Amino acid sequence: xxxxxxxxxxxxxxxxxxxxxxxxxxxxxxxxxxxxxxxxxxxxxxxxxxxxxxxxxxxxxxxxxxxxxxxxxxxxxxxxxxxxxxxxxxxxxxxxxxxxxxxxxxxxxxxxxxxxxxxxxxxxxxxxxxxxxxxxxxxxxxxxxxxxxxxxxxxxxxxxxxxxxxxxxxxxxxx
Amino acid sequence: xxxxxxxxxxxxxxxxxxxxxxxxxxxxxxxxxxxxxxxxxxxxxxxxxxxxxxxxxxxxxxxxxxxxxxxxxxxxxxxxxxxxxxxxxxxxxxxxxxxxxxxxxxxxxxxxxxxxxxxxxxxxxxxxxxxxxxxxxxxxxxxxxxxxxxxxxxxxxxxxxxxxxxxxxxxxxxxxxxxxxxxxxxxxxxxxxxxxxxxxxxxxxxxxx
Numbered sequence: 001x002x003x004x005x006x007x008x009x010x011x012x013x014x015x016x017x018x019x020x021x022x023x024x025x026x027x028x029x030x031x032x033x034x035x036x037x038x039x040x041x042x043x044x045x046x047x048x049x050x051x052x053x054x055x056x057x058x059x060x061x062x063x064x065x066x067x068x069x070x071x072x073x074x075x076x077x078x079x080x081x082x083x084x085x086x087x088x089x090x091x092x093x094x095x096x097x098x099x100x101x102x103x104x105x106x107x108x109x110x111x112x113x114x115x116x117x118x119x120x121x122x123x124x125x126x127x128x129x130x131x132x133x134x135x136x137x138x139x140x141x142x143x144x145x146x147x148x149x150x151x152x153x154x155x156x157x158x159x160x161x162x163x164x165x166x167x168x169x170x171x172x173x174x175x
Numbered sequence: 176x177x178x179x180x181x182x183x184x185x186x187x188x189x190x191x192x193x194x195x196x197x198x199x200x201x202x203x204x205x206x207x208x209x210x211x212x213x214x215x216x217x218x219x220x221x222x223x224x225x226x227x228x229x230x231x232x233x234x235x236x237x238x239x240x241x242x243x244x245x246x247x248x249x250x251x252x253x254x255x256x257x258x259x260x261x262x263x264x265x266x267x268x269x270x271x272x273x274x275x276x277x278x279x280x281x282x283x284x285x286x287x288x289x290x291x292x293x294x295x296x297x298x299x300x301x302x303x304x305x306x307x308x309x310x311x312x313x314x315x316x317x318x319x320x321x322x323x324x325x326x327x328x329x330x331x332x333x334x335x336x337x338x339x340x341x342x343x344x345x346x347x348x349x350x351x352x353x354x355x356x357x358x359x360x361x362x363x364x365x366x367x368x369x370x371x372x373x374x375x376x377x378x379x380x381x382x383x384x
Contacts, residue, residue, distance in 0.1 A: 010362060013369035017350055020368070024347055048369070051376035058325035059344045062228045068241050069223060072248065076219055079252055080212035 012045075016052075019044050023052055199260045201273040208255055215252045222274065223248075225346045226281050232341045233285045235330070243288055247281040254280075275355035278342070282356060328378040329371075336371040339364055 063069075157163065199205070201218065208215040226247050231240035251258075261272050329340055335357055342348045342356060350368075354361045 009366065009369075013362075013365040016369040016372060017365045020343065024344070045373075045376075047376035047380065048372045051372045051379060054321070054325050054379060055329065055340065055344045055372075055375065058322040059232075059329065059341070061224055061345050062231050063224045064227045064237075064241055064244065072223075072245050073216060073219065075245065076215060076248060076252055077213060079249055080215060083212040083253065 015044055016048055019049065020052060023056060199272045202260060205255070205258065205260070205273050208252075212252060212255070215255065218251075218273070218277075219248055222277055225274075226277065228345050229278065229281055229341060230285055232329070232345060233338070234288060239288060243281065243284045246284045247277065250280050250284070251277050272355070274348075275352050278346075278348075278352075278356040279358075282338070324379060325375070328375045331378065332371050332374060335359070336367050336374070339367045340371045340375075343368055 157167065201221075204214075204217050204221070208218060223244070227240055227244045230243035230247070231237065234240050234243060258273065258276050329337060332340060338357060339353055342353045343350075348356070350361050350364050353368075354364045357364065357367075359367070
């Protein structure tokens with residue numbers, strides 16, 4: 001195919017495209033030439049004009065049954081509920097950096113952090129750590145309970161023969 | 176590289192006060208659905224008939240079209256976080272990139288169905304007989320036959336020509352939107368539709384004789 005023929009084909013396609021824009025916008029008023037005002041000297045093939053008019057009238061938009069529509073709406077609602085579950089488990093939580101009480105109270109700090117640090121917590125220097133606030137409060141509570149259990153357990157060493165043997169070996173190991 | 180999702184309009188001297196606009200007409204609905212997935216329903220109701228029509232014209236069977244429609248919307252909902260607004264000023268007022276994205280999913284779902292059918296032959300998909308004309312079509316028998324001829328002429332078109340015609344005439348997409356759905360340039364889409372119309376004109380002309 002020559003470059004001229006290819007260009008000719010593209011121009012014809014452009015003319016058809018202009019015509020369709022007007023036809024589908026309902027602005028032709030029955031005159032195919034009206035949509036081609038910006039393309040002087042170019043005429044739409046009458047066959048293409050007739051075919052386009054036929055397709056416009058004979059290709060309706062279809063709608064599924066009401067029953068199907070409602071069933072799928074229900075299914076999507078279930079999927080949406082499933083998507084919200086991870087958020088409930090902490091996905092929507094926000095990370096609040098715990099700064100020092102001095103920094104928070106110096107003005108210009110995060111008001112949330114300032115509120116949290118109204119009373120001093122402890123004197124350690126390494127207390128800057130994130131706290132997840134949101135759906136993970138339950139798991140945080142469980143973690144606190146777990147830490148308390150481990151601390152309590154450490155003060156009460158097991159008295160089984162195996163535990164005694166482990167402690168004896170540990171004491172006998174050179175530092 | 177992906178285009179910027181938003182475009183700034185307004186004078187440069189309005190530094191710090193420039194207006195930011197989203198060209199995707201579905202921007203607000205998409206944002207709402209991202210915050211609360213239950214609000215995806217608005218997008219679903221808006222595009223149900225369009226997606227279903229596309230699937231029906233492609234598959235020619237109500238059950239298959241329903242199945243494809245369901246898969247399309249479920250995939251869109253579960254992957255909404257991946258959707259990226261890419262409307263350009265050139266897409267014009269009312270351009271909807273969410274609609275393009277949704278139809279790209281529909282196109283893939285329908286293609287999967289086509290592949291499944293080719294492995295397990297059923298009805299000849301491309302055969303014009305698969306499209307049945309609505310018996311309630313106004314105008315009597317002659318009108319129904321005319322409509323059937325047009326549907327059959329479209330059903331006989333090869334792949335992307337048929338899809339482009341359905342997206343243009345049934346879903347009333349712009350050339351730019353069709354280009355986005357089919358993954359082609361706008362010029363290529365114009366040529367596809369022009370050639371499709373020539374073929375349909377020839378087909379309908381032969382039927383008249």
